Amino acid sequence: MARNGGWTGRTMIGRRRVLGAALGVGGVAALGVGGAGWGSGATVVVGQTAPPPAPPPAPINPPVSPSLFLPEPPTRFARDGVLETKLEARPEPALGQGRLSYEGSEGGLPGPTLRLRPGDTLRVSLINNLGGDVTNLHVHGMHVSPKGNSDNIFLHVASGQTLDYSYAIPADHPPGLYWYHPHSHGDSSQQVSGGLAGAIIVEGALDDLPEIANLTDRLLVLQGPFLGPNHELQFLVNGQINPEIPIRPGETQRWRILNASANAFFNLQLVRHPFHEIGTDGNPRPEVETKDILLLAPAERSEVLIQGDAPGIYELRSLAWAEDIPSQSQPQFVVATMVSGGEPVQAMALPTTLIDREDLSTATVDVERTIVFQENSAAPVFAIDGKAFAMDRVDQTVNLGALEEWTLRNTSPEWHPFHIHVNDFQVMSRNGRPEPRTYEDTSRIPPNGELVIRTRFTDFDGKFVYHCHILGHEDAGMMGVVEVVDPNA
Numbered sequence: 001m002a003r004n005g006g007w008t009g010r011t012m013i014g015r016r017r018v019l020g021a022a023l024g025v026g027g028v029a030a031l032g033v034g035g036a037g038w039g040s041g042a043t044v045v046v047g048q049t050a051p052p053p054a055p056p057p058a059p060i061n062p063p064v065s066p067s068l069f070l071p072e073p074p075t076r077f078a079r080d081g082v083l084e085t086k087l088e089a090r091p092e093p094a095l096g097q098g099r100l101s102y103e104g105s106e107g108g109l110p111g112p113t114l115r116l117r118p119g120d121t122l123r124v125s126l127i128n129n130l131g132g133d134v135t136n137l138h139v140h141g142m143h144v145s146p147k148g149n150s151d152n153i154f155l156h157v158a159s160g161q162t163l164d165y166s167y168a169i170p171a172d173h174p175p176g177l178y179w180y181h182p183h184s185h186g187d188s189s190q191q192v193s194g195g196l197a198g199a200i201i202v203e204g205a206l207d208d209l210p211e212i213a214n215l216t217d218r219l220l221v222l223q224g225p226f227l228g229p230n231h232e233l234q235f236l237v238n239g240q241i242n243p244e245i246p247i248r249p250g251e252t253q254r255w256r257i258l259n260a261s262a263n264a265f266f267n268l269q270l271v272r273h274p275f276h277e278i279g280t281d282g283n284p285r286p287e288v289e290t291k292d293i294l295l296l297a298p299a300e301r302s303e304v305l306i307q308g309d310a311p312g313i314y315e316l317r318s319l320a321w322a323e324d325i326p327s328q329s330q331p332q333f334v335v336a337t338m339v340s341g342g343e344p345v346q347a348m349a350l351p352t353t354l355i356d357r358e359d360l361s362t363a364t365v366d367v368e369r370t371i372v373f374q375e376n377s378a379a380p381v382f383a384i385d386g387k388a389f390a391m392d393r394v395d396q397t398v399n400l401g402a403l404e405e406w407t408l409r410n411t412s413p414e415w416h417p418f419h420i421h422v423n424d425f426q427v428m429s430r431n432g433r434p435e436p437r438t439y440e441d442t443s444r445i446p447p448n449g450e451l452v453i454r455t456r457f458t459d460f461d462g463k464f465v466y467h468c469h470i471l472g473h474e475d476a477g478m479m480g481v482v483e484v485v486d487p488n489a
């Protein structure tokens with residue numbers, strides 16, 4: 001019983017043994033392929049009785065005509081300042097081999113969208129009905145406390161158990177697109193690849209800008225690859241293969257795009273339509289940036305405006321990516337199909353300035369650190385500063401309120417999307433080149449390269465983590481613990 005298209009090459013039961021075996025043979029390649037390689041995970045399958053599936057045929061995505069209109073995941077809204085919901089994590093074999101969902105009887109992938117506002121309280125009862133594995137919940141990108149029953153990934157929910165999480169969302173929380181997913185070390189890749197993920201939308205000032213307020217607001221949760229009935233790889237948008245997205249000629253739409261894949265990149269291009277980016281990782285940009293290609297590493301989000309061109313059919317594709325890195329290379333595939341038609345509308349002027357935020361490039365840095373992401377030939381294969389993740393070890397101690405500059409160095413030949421919980425960061429430079437001013441919570445460290453970020457550890461003390469968001473790498477140890485301490489406490 002292979003799971004998830006052989007992408008992770010791990011079975012529910014055999015997973016830990018797979019890791020152990022891969023580490024035992026000491027091969028970076030073996031584990032790299034098992035953890036994140038494009039469609040080649042089936043080569044590292046140990047501890048299962050059925051033979052592994054045949055490697056997926058190439059090309060993986062023959063042109064498919066769009067199946068149906070883009071569905072919206074079910075949405076749960078806050079009422080009187082509280083959003084209270086259940087999320088039941090359970091297998092959904094009816095959706096396909098190895099699929100997991102939060103939806104239970106409502107069915108389908110991804111999980112429900114949670115929509116709320118700054119100042120609200122989010123309460124989630126997480127029910128673990130996965131039938132064996134532990135799980136837990138992380139609210140990715142949210143600026144909330146990492147302690148107690150809030151965004152505390154050190155908590156775990158055993159099979160058959162329920163845990164009540166409660167998150168107090170600060171009144172000044174940035175508006176934008178966030179998401180939730182399991183974060184149980186060793187299980188994350190398999191559970192997220194199975195489909196356990198959903199969007200969180202924080203409404204706020206960005207939504208109130210006159211050029212944005214009345215636009216058609218679409219959510220695109222990108223997931224995959226999954227294994228289809230003929231061992232083909234499938235990519236889903238809101239649970240559908242290649243859905244159709246209608247637009248009118250001249251119409252402006254707002255798309256909120258989430259890469260909820262455990263291990264795959266989406267290197268997006270929309271034929272003849274540039275992306276006018278208004279937000280990154282749940283943070284409004286100070287100014288619109290227009291891009292022809294929108295690269296989203298696992299966990300990255302982007303909010304864009306799209307203006308419908310002349311009537312016609314326009315593919316949203318993921319272009320070939322990392323062709324020179326065997327373990328990470330991905331061929332081109334179709335994500336969705338936009339169809340422009342119907343009554344044309346007068347194209348409106350796009351906004352230029354959006355919402356400003358403190359520019360950390362001119363601020364005074366309190367502490368500088370260099371943190372190295374490594375793939376070693378002997379255990380720990382996936383490491384940060386020579387160490388694999390240990391739950392009880394604190395790797396960085398930070399003072400509450402400090403502004404820090406972190407140089408994130410990658411000594412391996414693969415991409416590692418860096419993510420840290422609780423506080424966003426401003427990207428200063430990538431490989432020495434200054435970056436446009438954006439706040440992010442996940443950003444790519446190039447192979448044998450460097451990412452420099454600045455971040456202020458505001459509001460919340462406590463322990464949380466930073467890690468590579470290729471979850472196969474994270475599960476294999478590429479994660480560290482930061483503890484924020486209040487010097488005045």
Ligand code: C2O
Nearest residue numbers: 138140183299419
């Ligand atoms: Cu989206 Cu630590 O995770």
Ligand code: CU
Nearest residue numbers: 416468470473
């Ligand atoms: Cu990585």
